[in-house]
Every structure is written in structure tokens, then in C-alpha cells.
Amino acid sequence: MTAIERTAYPRFKSLPNLKELAELYTPTESELAFARVQTASKEGRFRLLISLKAFQRLGYFPDAASIPTALIEHLRKLLNLNSSVDAIAPLRSLRRYERAIRTFLKVKIFDAGARQHIAIAIATAATTMDRNADLINVAIEELVKESYELPAFSTLDRLAGNVRSITNHRLFQQVASKLTPAEQTFLDELLLSQPVEGQVTLNLLKSPPKSVRLSHIIQLQSKFDKLMSFGNAQRLLAGIAKSKIQSFAAQAKALDISDFRDIKTNKRNALLVCLLYRAQVKTRDYLVDLFLKRMRKIHYLARQRLVELREQHLKQTEVMLGVLAEILEVSVDHPDEQTFGNQVQALLQSHGGSAELLERCQAITTYNSDNYLPLIRHFFGRYRPLLFELVRSLELQSTSQDQSLPVALAFVLKHEQRRSKYLPSDDLDLSFISERWRRLVVEQRGEEQVLSRVHLEVCIFTYLAAELKTGDISVAGSEQYADFREQLLSWEECEHDLASYGIQSGLPVTAESFVAALKQQLTEVAQTVDQICQDGSQITINEVGAPVLKRLVAEVKPSGADELEAKIWERLPERSVLDILCNVEYWLNWTRHFGLASGSEAKIDQPTERYILAVFGYGCNLGPYQTARHTRGLINGQMLSRINRLHIQTSQIEAAIRELINAYNLLPLPKCWGTGKRAAADGSKFQIHENSLMSEYHIRYGGYGGIAYHHVSDTYIALFTHFITCGVWEAVYILDGLLKNSSDIQPDTLHADTQGQSLPVFALSYLLGIKLMPRIRNWQDYTFFRPSPEAVYKYIDPLFTDVVDWKLIQTHWQDLIRVTLSIQAGKLMPSTILRRLGSNSRKNRLYQTFQALGQVVRTLFLLQYISDRALRQEITACTNIVEGYHNFLDWLFFGKQGVLTDHDPEEQEKRLKYLDLVASAVIFQNTVDISAAVRSLVEDGHKIDRELLSTLSPYLTRHLKRYGDYVVDLTTIPEPLDLAVSLPIEIVQE
Incomplete structure (x- = not known):
């Protein structure tokens, strides 16, 4: 049930x-x-x-x-x-x-007609949903809408279960009917306990990718070839909803070989096909990831080699400069031309002669520039066969009319086996390569123009990597590198939603009015800021015309704040993290979100206790076996591991976190800390093993790892977390967190550091109705854009160095709106489009349009930033909160010295969700305890107001215990929540 x-x-x-x-x-x-x-x-x-x-x-x-x-x-x-x-x-x-x-x-009794009505609704929903709980919710919603009395829960459960079973049985039969005997044999062999060497196994389907090492790329390529020996599994799943496929694949991934043996044949086959299909899709993504990382690594090694060669040739450079100095000394004495020539010739001969000096000069010239491209070939050769095989295995498609790169790539692949130094040009269109590359690739031999084979290969693969990142080249059958244009709404669909979008966003819904309103806004803001800044209290222009922003003065804590904090510390009860999870479970019943994927009740003893232990063990990074060692034999590590695999999915952890956030939002004390309308985004590095796909060397933090990118409310609670690689520009994911956050706290203003902004991000956040207000270092280096060439300002005019391209924005306004409405409709996430707009694309007019709009929006923000000291203080305060959250997580994530040991990217993100859940529970309990301490102090006669309370933080750890025996105690009943969190009414109403 x-x-x-x-x-x-x-x-x-x-x-x-x-x-x-x-x-x-x-x-x-x-x-x-x-x-x-x-x-x-x-x-x-x-x-x-x-x-x-x-x-x-x-x-x-x-x-x-x-x-x-x-x-x-x-x-x-x-x-x-x-x-x-x-x-x-x-x-x-x-x-x-x-x-x-x-x-x-006016409610109708539940009868046969109602049963038939909701059966149809459930059957429709069952084609995209797979959990009984979700189907029951569909039935409840339909019954309420049609004014029917709700039947007993068991009635809805049986009906949803029967309809779901019938729907799934039809889908399983649909997949099974398409299987050929060879494909059936392939699926059967996945479940062999002792497979033949080289045979595809269930564990191979589940195996995570590793790092960019040569051996790991070979392993991943071999895995992909084995998976594709089945053929493209998508053919067997035609007509089945993507969400359904993902649900079936997730179920299959959680099962062991022994679990599959208890499943009926058609269902087993369908689950395996879905898992195989998802493995094919994800492996394509991973292959492209490794290709991009390897090309980036090759370029990095070439740049490093150039630096080394400069150091090696430093002595030769000094010698050549010495020769030049001697020649100049001779010229200073003003000898006649013949004497000067004789003396110079003698000097050159004394240093080895003109020919030798010329050769040395050419070598030094090569290595004293910043052109490392000639050196790439030395690091490319080792990976050449594998990169060719990788590219051949992917179905690459141009997303524009420009086919020059695909044609050049086909030319290179055609001549893969050639070992000659040169290739005939065959009138190959290389108009897309830079002049530096052209000098390396194209050579003139007599009257014939030829191509340097190795340099051409490196050049084409470099441009292929760039266009895969910008989306100008897509990968068929991929998810992350698919053609994003296929996910966009058509303009006809967008027109239907334009009016509501205009009301919601407050923006005009025609190209002309949109541009006119934005131009007027920029004009008015610039004029206003020019007036504000004339008194010199915010910004000054120095004698060389450079702007200087007045330094912010640190806010002074109100009198009595430190004393209040000390008194609260004295009254906080000592608690263990595990006790806190039990208390919050009693209040909120957050473990109800966990359970089998089907939604059925857990078939394990004491599920609540075991769910709490699993969250604690994984959230604090102890792992299942280390946690089990401290439970006095209550549970073993294998059981905790199985609970993590079968009973707790990432989406369920997010639902539990949302439960805590919503309850936290109802507490009175957080209202003293913030409004919930602001949030800050920032990343913190988590160490992972070097041979993980997500692992990259982080320049700022040092060491290998990945980035946990958090969105934290100004009320101190974290709203969402992504796990991304160190090499990703953090701004790509800055909007995802707000859109994926489905809690009651819905910020409309987002702060970040410099990493959290770019021109396309400013543009997209503006269109989505999000105020992006980052803390920007070196803001003077950014260009301010005038609304028109004629716009001149009395005081801040030196800030403006360019003019907005309004025509470009107006011409491609429909493209901007298509992207925005597609995101709002859930067709794609902001990160999908921002990855494509993260670097310049010579073909992508959408990138250029987002750049132009971003120039306007960022100029508006910078004008506000330099003229409003209070805004700068708010940004600093909010970004300080997220930095405090990072330190708080470091304290909670104490197991295994803070190292994420799992290699699976999906499991790594899941571990960070566990950590967020533990952190949210501790924040919730700390807020309850602080409220109780404040209430106690007021009862003892202490004077406390909202200003004093605003200086507190729930990121408290001094009174918490992390170590000892881990025993879940659900028999100790905490104080009722509504009493525990109450504050004196005079404080609440201030």
C-alpha cells in the first residue's frame, strides 16, 4: 500500500x-x-x-x-x-x-461515474508519472475540481495501483514486442553472475566515468562501444514519455542482479532497456566532457611548455641583448659607414657569425611571444588515435547553416591514416580559423598550397571543442550537448503566453516598446546618478579621469549585541546532530518523503530510525559502514547502503529539504534576519579524488575537487545546491537554483561575487524578472554604455565608453522571448542556454543579442551600485551569509576528512543534498533554541529588540556534538513547535 x-x-x-x-x-x-x-x-x-x-x-x-x-x-x-x-x-x-x-x-457523492472519471485522469497521468503517490494526487485534484466527495484512501490507492499496473504492463509489452532475439540475449547476459570476459554487465551500465587520463578515456570509449553493440536503445522506447523512461531507468539502477531475477520478464526487459538507453545517453555526454577536458588540458600543457622554454632560453636572450648593446655602443661613437660596418661585422663574427645569430634570434622570437599553438602538436600525438575514435563514435551535427567546420572535420577524419607531413588543400574552406592557426596550417610549396597535417588536426579538434561548448555543434542522442533549439517553444506557442508574461514581468511585449522602455530607463537612471554623484560623497573622478568609489565603512554592532549573544550561549542546550534530526522529524515528519520509488510503504523494520541514520551517515560524510559501527549493532552498513540506493533518491531529499524550508519560513525569528526576498549564490570547493570525472584542479583554492554551488536566503537557510566542476564558470548555474527552488521562500533579488555574473546572465535574469546584483571587484574595468551617442553627462561622463546597439536587440527580440518563455515553461534550464552563451560564438547571433541586452542591464546595475551606499552594504551582508554557510557545512561534513569518495557524479550531488538536509535541520533546531533562550531572557527582565536579534545567526556549532554512539531516540518528545518558537509579541510586531 x-x-x-x-x-x-x-x-x-x-x-x-x-x-x-x-x-x-x-x-x-x-x-x-x-x-x-x-x-x-x-x-x-x-x-x-x-x-x-x-x-x-x-x-x-x-x-x-x-x-x-x-x-x-x-x-x-x-x-x-x-x-x-x-x-x-x-x-x-x-x-x-x-x-x-x-x-x-454542492458536493457529489463518489460513485461509478466519479470512479470512471478519475480512472481516465490517472491513466493519462500514468503515461508520464510512475509513482502511485503522484497518481493518487492527480485523482484527488480531479475529484476536488469536479466537486466530488473523496473516497477512502485505500480506494484511491487500489485504483491508482491498478491503472498504473495496466499502463506499465502495456508499456513493458510494447518494449518487449520490439526486441529481436539477439537483443533479448544481450539483455539476459547483463544479469549473468559470472559473465564472460569482455561481455556487457549490469555493473558496467551503472559504472561512473573517471578522470581525463588516457586509460580512463580508453575505458569509457570501450564502454560506449559495448553499449552501442546493442544498437540505439531509443528505437525501442519510441512513444514512451521521457519522464517515464527516466523513472524506469532510476528503478533499474537501484536494483542488483538478484533483485532483477524476481521481476517478470517483460518488466525486467523494459527496465534494462531504459537503463541501457540512459547509459548510452549519459556516456555520450561523458565522452564529450572528456574530449573537452582533454583538449583544454592539451592547450594548458602547451602554454606551460612555452613558459618553460622562455625560462630555458632566458640566457640566450641575455646573450642576444648583449650583442645588440655592443652594436649600439659602436654606433654611439659616430664612425663613418665603412668603419661602422667593419666593426659590426667583427662583433658578429666574435659571437658565432650572422647565420648562427639569426638562427638563435628566430628561436628566441618563437618562444618570447604568447603564441603557444606550434607546441600543441607535441601533447596531441599521444591522444591522437583515441580522440579520432571518440569523435568518430559521436554523431555530430551543425546547428547553423555554416557547414565549414563539419566539412573540415570530415576531411581530417578521411585522412586519419595518412602519415605524410602535408595534405592537399582540396580547396578546403578554412575561413573560420584565426590568422595564427592559418600561419601554422597553410603552407605554400612553390605554386601549390598545402596543409600541415598535424597542425590541421589539432586546429580542427580545437575548434570542434569550442563549438561543442557554444552549441554551434550538437551531438545526436546526447542530453547535455543536444541541439537546444529543439527544446524551445515555437513563436506561435510564445504568442499565446505573451500577454500573461507581460503582466507577470512588467515588461512591454513588442520589440519596439521593449527597446523604447529600456532606453528611457537607461536615460533616466544615468541622469539621476549624474546628479547624485556630483557631491562627491559616493564616487570621485581623479585627475587622470579614473573613477574612485568611496570605501564602505563597516557597520558597528548595536550596543548590547555581544552581551546578548553570550547570554544566549549560556542557555543553549547541548545536542547531538542525530538528536536534532530526531527532534525535527517529530515536528515535521520529513522522513515521510523517503521510501521505495513506487511510493509503497517501506518493507523494512523501523524505517524512520533507519532513514534518520542514513541521512546522518551520508550527510556528515561518515558513509554507511562507519556509521553502522557506532550504532550499537542496531543496523549494518549493507542495510544503510541499500536504503540509500533503494529508498532515498535525490528528488526525495529535495522534498524533505523543502519541508524544512517551509516550516522554517513560518518561524518568527528568521523574520528579524531577512525578508526572504534576497538570496546569495556562491560556490565552495569539496575535495574529491583526482580520478573522478568531476575532479579538476581549482586555481583559487588549490587541489582537486568540485564546486558545491549554493543559493542561500538572507534568512540564512539554503534553498538549492548544485555540484559543478571547478572549470565551469559559476554564473552558468546562478539562475538554475532560483528556478529549481520550489519552497515558500521565493527571492526576486540575487547577489553573488564576481564569478556570478556575465553579460548574458544579466540579460536572462532581467527577462526572467530576477534582479541580479552581484558584488563586483574592479568594477572600473567594465564598460558603461550610453543610451545614445548624443547622451553627455556633467560628472560621470568619463565612465561611458560605448553606445548600446538597440537595433540588434530589437531585431532579435523574438529570440530573447522564445528563450525566456521556454525556460518558464520548463522546456530547458537557464544553465542549458547559458552554457551556449558562455563564450563568444562567431555564428551565434543569439549570443550577440544577449550580450547587447546584458550591456544595458549591467550598466543600469553599475550606475545604481556606484550611487547607493546602502545597496553595496546589503550586497556585502547577503554574500557574507553564504560564506558563513560554507564554514557551517565544513563543520558538519566531518567524516573522511571532508573528502567525497564516491566517483559517480550523480551520487556526489546526492551526498551534498544529504548535507544540505542535515544543515537545514540543524539551522531549524538552532533557531528554535535561540527563540527559547530569547523568550527566557525576556521573562527574566532583559530588554531585547529586533535590532539586537538581527545580529544573531543560526550557524551555531559550539553546543553541538558530532562524535560518540549514534543511537536514534524517538521516545524523547520535544516541546511542541508552536510553543518552542514563540517570541514576545512586542518583538514580533516591531
């Missing part, structure tokens, strides 16, 4: 508070009049109103035992009845009350 906690099926809260009783269970005048009509006695009205308010809350008539005593006593008090009056109506009267209530509320 599906766990009712994982559905939206309405139930009573065990202890409704006074506010809920007043708002939800107090009858209105019309309801009281209805009750008087239906029954003459006061006792009858009491019993009828109990049924009415219960039905209004739930949508069905509950059994008497489940109605909260608080509700009954609330109505008893309102009707002035004594405790001797029975709240339960006789069965005959109860049935009459129920009929009258349905009529009064």
Missing part, C-alpha cells in the same frame, strides 16, 4: 493550534443558519457542525475516532455546551447530516 504521508490525501493535524482552530473550524453565520434549519436541538447542531467542519477540511467524512479533540472542544465552547454532551451523532442522524452537508456544499 502507498504510504499516505507521501500523498496529498487530506488528514487532520494531531494538534491544531489556536490560530488554525479560529480560521478553519469556526462556523460562519450561513453555516450556523444551515445547522439551525437541519436540526432543532443545540446538541444536534453541535454534532452536525462537527461533521460539516471536518468535511470542509478533509473533503470526506472521517470516522469519529480521528476527529481531533481540540476541534470538538472548540465547537463545544462556541455553542456553550457542557462536557456531558456527546459529540457523536447516532448512525441514522449521522447519515442524514451527511446528505444535508453534501447538498449544502
Whole structure:
């Protein structure tokens, strides 16, 4: 049976508070009049109103035992009845009350027609959803919309389960019917306990990629070839929704070979095909990742070699400079031409002669420039065969009309086996390569123009890597490197949503009005800032015309802040992290989001205790086996590992985090820290092993690792986390976190450091209605754009060095809107498009348009930034919060010396989600404890106001315990939450 906690099926809260009783269970005048009509006695009205308010809350008539005593006593008090009056109506009267209530509320009884109606709705949803809980929620939503009474939960569960089973059986049969005998044999061999050497296995399908080393690339290429020996599995899944395929693949990935043997043949085959298909897709992505990383590494090694050669030739450079100095000394004496020539010739001969000196000069000239391209060939050769094989295995497609690079790539692949130094040019179009590359690649031999084979190969592969990053080249069957244009809404679809987009965003919905409004805004802001800055209190222009921004003065803590913090420390109870997870579970029941992928109740003993231990063990990075060693034999490491694999998925952890965020947002104390309308994004490095795909050397932090990119609210709670590589520009993911955040805290202003901004990010955030306000170092280095060439300013004019290209924005306005509405419709994430716009593309007009719009938006922000000291202080304060969160996580992530030991990128991100869940629970508990301490201090006569409370932070660790035995204690009941977090009303209402 599906766990009712994982559905939206309405139930009573065990202890409704006074506010809920007043708002939800107090009858209105019309309801009281209805009750008087239906029954003459006061006792009858009491019993009828109990049924009415219960039905209004739930949508069905509950059994008497489940109605909260608080509700009954609330109505008893309102009707002035004594405790001797029975709240339960006789069965005959109860049935009459129920009929009258349905009529009064215009609700239809659940009958055969309703069953058929929701069966159709469930069947439609089951083609894209796979969890019973989700299908039950669809049925509930449909019944409420059609004003039907909800049936018993078991009825919905059986109906959803039956429809889901029928739908899935049809899909399984659909896949099985397409399998050839050879494909069936392939799938059967995946599950052999002792496979033949070289045979594809289930573990191979699940195996994560490794680093960019030669052996690892060979392994991944071999894996892809083996996977593709089955053929493209997508053919077998035609007509099945992508979400359904991903769900089936996730189920298959969590199962062992022994688990598959208990599954019926058609289902087993379908799950394996989905897993195989996803493995093919992800392996293509990983191959491209490794190709890009290897090409980047080859270029890096060539640059490093150039530096080494410069050092090696430094002595020769000094010798040549010495020769030049001697010649210049001779020329200073002003000898006649013949004497000067003779003396110079003698000097040259003394240093080896003109020919030798010329050769040395040419060598030095080569290595004293910044042109490292001639050196790349030396690092390319070792990887050449593998890179050729990798490129051949991918189906590459140009996303524009320009086919010059694909044609050049085909030419290079055609001549892969050639070993000659030169290739015939064959009128190959190389117009896309730079002049530096051209000097290396194209050579003139007599009247014939030839191509240097090795330099041509390196050149083409370099440009291929660049265009894969910008999206000018896509990979068929890929996910990350697919043609993003196929995910965009058509303009016809966009036109349908334009009006609502304009209302929501406040932006004009025609190209002309959009540009006109933006131009007027830039004009007005620039003029206003020019007036503000004339007094020199914000910014000054020095004697050389350079702008100088006034330094911010650190805010002084209010008097008494340190004393308050010390007194709170004294009153905080000592707690272990595990005890905190148990307390928050009691208050919020966050573990209800965990369980089998099907949504069924967990078939394990003490699931709540084991879920808490799993979250603690993985979230604090102890791992399953180290955690189990400290549980006094309560559980073993294998069980914790299985719970992580089968019962807890990343999406479920995110749902639990959302539960905590929403509850945290209802606490009064965080309102003293922020509004929730601001958030800051920043990354912190987590160490992972060097042979992991995500592992890259981080220049700023040193060492190998990946970046946990956090979005943290100004109320101190983290809203979302991504795990990205060190080589990725963080700004690519800055908007994803806000859009993926589905909690009640929805910021509209986003702060970051310099890494969190670029022109396309400014443009896209503006179109999505997000105010991007980063903390920018060296802001003077950025270009300010005038609204028109004629715009001149009295004071800040030296800041402006260019003019906005309004024509480009207006011409491609539809493209901007298509991207924006496609993101809002969930067709693609901002990171998908920002990866394509992260570097200049010679073909991509969309990039250039986003650049032009970003120039306007960033200029608007910079003008506000330099003229508003309070804004700069707010940005600094909010970004300091996210930096504090990083330190807080470091303290909690204490196992294995803070090293992420898993090599699977998906599992690595899952570990960080666990960490966020633990952190959110500790923040929640700390806030509760601080609230209790504040309440206690006020009761003891201390004067505390909101200004003092605003200086506090929930990132407290001094009173927490990380070590010892890990025992889950759910028998100790914490104080009720509504009492624990209450603050004096004078503080709340300030």
C-alpha cells in the first residue's frame, strides 16, 4: 500500500493550534443558519457542525475516532455546551447530516461515474508519472475540481495501483514486442553472475566515468562501444514519455542482479532497456566532457611548455641583448659607414657569425611571444588515435547553416591514416580559423598550397571543442550537448503566453516598446546618478579621469549585541546532530518523503530510525559502514547502503529539504534576519579524488575537487545546491537554483561575487524578472554604455565608453522571448542556454543579442551600485551569509576528512543534498533554541529588540556534538513547535 504521508490525501493535524482552530473550524453565520434549519436541538447542531467542519477540511467524512479533540472542544465552547454532551451523532442522524452537508456544499457523492472519471485522469497521468503517490494526487485534484466527495484512501490507492499496473504492463509489452532475439540475449547476459570476459554487465551500465587520463578515456570509449553493440536503445522506447523512461531507468539502477531475477520478464526487459538507453545517453555526454577536458588540458600543457622554454632560453636572450648593446655602443661613437660596418661585422663574427645569430634570434622570437599553438602538436600525438575514435563514435551535427567546420572535420577524419607531413588543400574552406592557426596550417610549396597535417588536426579538434561548448555543434542522442533549439517553444506557442508574461514581468511585449522602455530607463537612471554623484560623497573622478568609489565603512554592532549573544550561549542546550534530526522529524515528519520509488510503504523494520541514520551517515560524510559501527549493532552498513540506493533518491531529499524550508519560513525569528526576498549564490570547493570525472584542479583554492554551488536566503537557510566542476564558470548555474527552488521562500533579488555574473546572465535574469546584483571587484574595468551617442553627462561622463546597439536587440527580440518563455515553461534550464552563451560564438547571433541586452542591464546595475551606499552594504551582508554557510557545512561534513569518495557524479550531488538536509535541520533546531533562550531572557527582565536579534545567526556549532554512539531516540518528545518558537509579541510586531 502507498504510504499516505507521501500523498496529498487530506488528514487532520494531531494538534491544531489556536490560530488554525479560529480560521478553519469556526462556523460562519450561513453555516450556523444551515445547522439551525437541519436540526432543532443545540446538541444536534453541535454534532452536525462537527461533521460539516471536518468535511470542509478533509473533503470526506472521517470516522469519529480521528476527529481531533481540540476541534470538538472548540465547537463545544462556541455553542456553550457542557462536557456531558456527546459529540457523536447516532448512525441514522449521522447519515442524514451527511446528505444535508453534501447538498449544502454542492458536493457529489463518489460513485461509478466519479470512479470512471478519475480512472481516465490517472491513466493519462500514468503515461508520464510512475509513482502511485503522484497518481493518487492527480485523482484527488480531479475529484476536488469536479466537486466530488473523496473516497477512502485505500480506494484511491487500489485504483491508482491498478491503472498504473495496466499502463506499465502495456508499456513493458510494447518494449518487449520490439526486441529481436539477439537483443533479448544481450539483455539476459547483463544479469549473468559470472559473465564472460569482455561481455556487457549490469555493473558496467551503472559504472561512473573517471578522470581525463588516457586509460580512463580508453575505458569509457570501450564502454560506449559495448553499449552501442546493442544498437540505439531509443528505437525501442519510441512513444514512451521521457519522464517515464527516466523513472524506469532510476528503478533499474537501484536494483542488483538478484533483485532483477524476481521481476517478470517483460518488466525486467523494459527496465534494462531504459537503463541501457540512459547509459548510452549519459556516456555520450561523458565522452564529450572528456574530449573537452582533454583538449583544454592539451592547450594548458602547451602554454606551460612555452613558459618553460622562455625560462630555458632566458640566457640566450641575455646573450642576444648583449650583442645588440655592443652594436649600439659602436654606433654611439659616430664612425663613418665603412668603419661602422667593419666593426659590426667583427662583433658578429666574435659571437658565432650572422647565420648562427639569426638562427638563435628566430628561436628566441618563437618562444618570447604568447603564441603557444606550434607546441600543441607535441601533447596531441599521444591522444591522437583515441580522440579520432571518440569523435568518430559521436554523431555530430551543425546547428547553423555554416557547414565549414563539419566539412573540415570530415576531411581530417578521411585522412586519419595518412602519415605524410602535408595534405592537399582540396580547396578546403578554412575561413573560420584565426590568422595564427592559418600561419601554422597553410603552407605554400612553390605554386601549390598545402596543409600541415598535424597542425590541421589539432586546429580542427580545437575548434570542434569550442563549438561543442557554444552549441554551434550538437551531438545526436546526447542530453547535455543536444541541439537546444529543439527544446524551445515555437513563436506561435510564445504568442499565446505573451500577454500573461507581460503582466507577470512588467515588461512591454513588442520589440519596439521593449527597446523604447529600456532606453528611457537607461536615460533616466544615468541622469539621476549624474546628479547624485556630483557631491562627491559616493564616487570621485581623479585627475587622470579614473573613477574612485568611496570605501564602505563597516557597520558597528548595536550596543548590547555581544552581551546578548553570550547570554544566549549560556542557555543553549547541548545536542547531538542525530538528536536534532530526531527532534525535527517529530515536528515535521520529513522522513515521510523517503521510501521505495513506487511510493509503497517501506518493507523494512523501523524505517524512520533507519532513514534518520542514513541521512546522518551520508550527510556528515561518515558513509554507511562507519556509521553502522557506532550504532550499537542496531543496523549494518549493507542495510544503510541499500536504503540509500533503494529508498532515498535525490528528488526525495529535495522534498524533505523543502519541508524544512517551509516550516522554517513560518518561524518568527528568521523574520528579524531577512525578508526572504534576497538570496546569495556562491560556490565552495569539496575535495574529491583526482580520478573522478568531476575532479579538476581549482586555481583559487588549490587541489582537486568540485564546486558545491549554493543559493542561500538572507534568512540564512539554503534553498538549492548544485555540484559543478571547478572549470565551469559559476554564473552558468546562478539562475538554475532560483528556478529549481520550489519552497515558500521565493527571492526576486540575487547577489553573488564576481564569478556570478556575465553579460548574458544579466540579460536572462532581467527577462526572467530576477534582479541580479552581484558584488563586483574592479568594477572600473567594465564598460558603461550610453543610451545614445548624443547622451553627455556633467560628472560621470568619463565612465561611458560605448553606445548600446538597440537595433540588434530589437531585431532579435523574438529570440530573447522564445528563450525566456521556454525556460518558464520548463522546456530547458537557464544553465542549458547559458552554457551556449558562455563564450563568444562567431555564428551565434543569439549570443550577440544577449550580450547587447546584458550591456544595458549591467550598466543600469553599475550606475545604481556606484550611487547607493546602502545597496553595496546589503550586497556585502547577503554574500557574507553564504560564506558563513560554507564554514557551517565544513563543520558538519566531518567524516573522511571532508573528502567525497564516491566517483559517480550523480551520487556526489546526492551526498551534498544529504548535507544540505542535515544543515537545514540543524539551522531549524538552532533557531528554535535561540527563540527559547530569547523568550527566557525576556521573562527574566532583559530588554531585547529586533535590532539586537538581527545580529544573531543560526550557524551555531559550539553546543553541538558530532562524535560518540549514534543511537536514534524517538521516545524523547520535544516541546511542541508552536510553543518552542514563540517570541514576545512586542518583538514580533516591531
